[in-house]
């Protein structure tokens with residue numbers, strides 16, 4: 001952020017200077033042109049055999065000198081401006097890091113097979129975003145076989161999302177009705193929320209829509225009473241305030257425009273869940289994660305260079321430091337062994353002991369081998385005194 005501010009300060013300087021020069025040049029040129037124009041007019045009006053008096057010659061000479069001087073001055077101003085502009089470039093170089101080479105591994109993407117995979121990921125991302133033209137073009141150029149099946153759900157969903165953005169509920173309602181059973185099985189309240197928005201829109205239009213609103217509620221909201229009793233009650237409550245408008249009623253929160261943003265998210269989430277898709281495009285998740293991690297990686301690179309330990313971490317499949325990408329980038333629980341204080345991995349998975357305590361397999365092996373002088377290997381749980389056979393420990397999955 002500090003870097004952005006520093007560059008912005010330089011840009012502001014350029015803009016200020018440019019504005020001043022522009023204004024100044026404008027007035028100077030306007031005056032000059034007016035002066036020349038009036039001289040020209042006088043010359044044109046003079047009889048054709050008129051000879052210039054020494055005074056008139058002097059005036060013309062002065063005008064020419066003035067033009068030359070002004071042009072020169074403008075050129076100097078322009079040069080000055082150029083040096084200020086180039087300072088912005090220098091500020092960018094100084095404040096931002098352009099060399100990301102050490103934070104990525106090129107071999108990850110090299111080779112025809114990997115390029116193909118990468119193209120496929122990009123192509124799917126475009127299908128997801130509803131950019132079918134671009135995706136089709138890419139698929140043709142990179143010879144990716146795109147089956148209609150992978151395109152189909154996104155085409156429909158993006159159309160409905162666009163309609164929702166324009167506050168058109170009909171396509172989404174039709175979709176929700178069509179998938180009512182599986183949506184209810186997922187405990188989704190999408191259909192109710194869509195009907196609620198329609199009802200609120202009617203009520204918002206005042207007493208003239210009262211009958212229509214009541215009809216709508218009878219037809220569509222009654223079936224949701226069992227699941228959304230409180231919400232239906234407050235919707236009905238709005239009818240009491242219809243004559244004076246619900247803006248000034250205890251139900252004014254129902255007019256909150258965020259409900260429209262919310263329905264967009266609810267639809268996207270439920271539809272993706274129904275089709276077994278992730279809500280966010282995997283490609284954008286990766287790129288966002290990379291952008292978040294980049295500053296930390298660049299920092300560690302600097303530290304490693306200073307201490308001359310760059311050789312220690314080279315091309316391994318793990319990062320030299322732990323990077324926190326925030327809650328929204330955590331997809332599964334992480335188990336850390338309470339004994340070894342390490343996160344579990346595929347090679348060192350969590351193991352549940354008979355007593356119910358969980359430790360990592362490495363810890364289990366260490367505790368068992370500490371007792372190996374006995375004939376039968378027995379393990380005493382480090383958290384409760386239960387003695388048990390380490391063979392009985394079970395691998396668990398999160």
Ligand SMILES: [Zn+2]
Nearest residue numbers: 355357381384
């Ligand atoms: Zn125990």
